Amino acid sequence: MTRINLTVDGVKYEEDVEPRLLLVHLLRDRLGKTGTPIGCDTGNCGACTVMLDGRSAKSCSVLAVQSDGCDVLTVEGLAEGERWHPMQRAFHEEHALQCGYCTPGMIMAAIDLLKDDPDPSDEAIRDGLEGNLCRCTGYCNIVRAVRRGAQSMSDQEAVSGR
Numbered sequence: 001m002t003r004i005n006l007t008v009d010g011v012k013y014e015e016d017v018e019p020r021l022l023l024v025h026l027l028r029d030r031l032g033k034t035g036t037p038i039g040c041d042t043g044n045c046g047a048c049t050v051m052l053d054g055r056s057a058k059s060c061s062v063l064a065v066q067s068d069g070c071d072v073l074t075v076e077g078l079a080e081g082e083r084w085h086p087m088q089r090a091f092h093e094e095h096a097l098q099c100g101y102c103t104p105g106m107i108m109a110a111i112d113l114l115k116d117d118p119d120p121s122d123e124a125i126r127d128g129l130e131g132n133l134c135r136c137t138g139y140c141n142i143v144r145a146v147r148r149g150a151q152s153m154s155d156q157e158a159v160s161g162r
């Protein structure tokens with residue numbers, strides 16, 4: 001066992017973990033963060049995407065020990081109280097989900113892609129989300145949602161003067 005310290009959705013944790021334990025299993029099975037689903041367990045689908053120190057990472061491709069000292073943000077940590085994150089709202093408003101299985105990972109990957117390109121073209125959105133698969137194939141609405149989320153986030157920043 002190895003002792004690790006990490007912050008998940010703003011809460012500090014100290015956990016003893018097996019060296020082979022995956023971050024996604026730590027999040028779901030130990031910390032109850034079941035909002036992060038497992039789609040493939042092989043790094044292909046992106047369903048398990050979280051933010052690791054501010055950048056998106058597939059949590060089934062990261063060992064829990066690698067997250068020692070890290071700040072992890074899951075989809076469950078995005079809302080501020082009752083107020084959804086603009087990207088969550090955009091997915092809701094654009095009906096960018098069917099079964100919803102890919103949605104947490106899509107939202108996290110979308111927020112990450114806006115860090116490099118706050119006003120992405122549809123092509124850039126499709127490129128940025130290429131590591132996230134939607135088995136329901138609702139990609140058109142997902143692209144629209146990311147565009148809308150990008151607009152809301154930039155409006156929000158303009159209002160807050162950031």
Ligand code: FES
Binds near residue numbers: 040043048049
């Ligand atoms: S469950 Fe992690 S990439 Fe599919």
Ligand code: FES
Binds near residue numbers: 133137
């Ligand atoms: S909405 Fe079903 S997998 Fe994407």
